[in-house]
Amino acid sequence: MPSMPALPEINSNHLQCLADDDYWMLQDRERRLTDWAFEMRGMLGELCSSSQP
Template identity: 65%
Template sequence: MPSIPVLPVIESASMVELDDETYWALADRERRMTDWAFEMRGMLEELCGQAN
């Protein structure tokens, strides 16, 4: 099973310059990608019969 990569940290101060619409779109995108990744990991564990 591939390990979960360490993602870069984005400081909130660097996001201050984003307009509200872009900020919330980015936050929603991040949440959806995270949800998808956990779902795919669960499927992989189910298919491979592995649980970590």
């Protein structure tokens, strides 16, 4: 299974210019992407382990 890439860190100073609604939308987007990535990784792990002899 491929390893997960290291994601770049975002300094909180860069987010101060966002409106509150935009910030929370970005947070929700990040959470959904993370949840999806972990779900896909779990599925890939199951597929890889079930296809081995």
